[in-house]
Amino acid sequence: MSRLPLPIEPQACARDQAGEHQRLYALKRLPRRVQQVFLLNRLDQLDYATIAKRLxxxxxSIERNMHLALQAVQPGADANARVAGQWYVRLQSPDVTACERIDFRRWLDAAPEHLQAFHETELRWRSLLAPARALGLDGWYRQGRTAISLGGCSLAMGIGVAALMLLGFWA
Incomplete structure (x- = not known):
């Protein structure tokens, strides 16, 4: 006999949606380059080396951007959470060394709070998939480095042309 799934509490769903909205808001407040690096990794599942080459x-720099994205969704984190976030990002880098992996293991084994902080970091990372999908919905982040720079330039040129047209119209 199979069991029926337990009903989901409406309050738990509301908390999850509120948390998802807060994480999306935190990600939107990040600089565009940080968002782009984060989305290339999280949505397109590109590794740091591939992102670094593409951009x-x-x-x-990719590591720093990833750490900023991870920390943005947990403002006011304690020291253990910050260190866990640094380790989480560093361990995904192609530049991580065997010595660093040993240091991480020592840090993890040094206190139960470290293991708990690292576990919470992993859970926080998983919770970022839905906000990442919303943030990268139109695929803007897949454009290269110049696309982001040219976007601001194009806007400035458009404003300049509009100003010249207005001056020409009034003259």
Whole structure:
């Protein structure tokens, strides 16, 4: 005999949706480059080296951007949560060394709070999929480095042309 699934509490759904909305808002407040790096990794599942090559950035810059994205969704994190986030990002880097992996293991084993903080970081990372999908819905982040730069330039040029037209119209 199979069991029927337990009904989902409406309050739990409301909390999840509120949390998802807050995470999306936090991600939207990040600089565009950080958003782009985050989305390329989270949605397109590109590794740091591939993102670095695509955007012509050093891998260390990709790591910094990923850490910023992860920390943005947990403002006011304690020291253990911040360190866990740094480890989580660093361990995904192609530049991580065997010595760093040993250091991570030592840090993890040093206190139960470290293991708990790292586990919460992993859960927080998983909770970012839905907000990432909403943020990258139109695929803007797949455009190269120049697309982001040209976007601002195009806007400035458009405003300049409009100003010249207005001046020409009034003259």
């Amino acid at each position: 012509d950035l050093p891998v260390l």
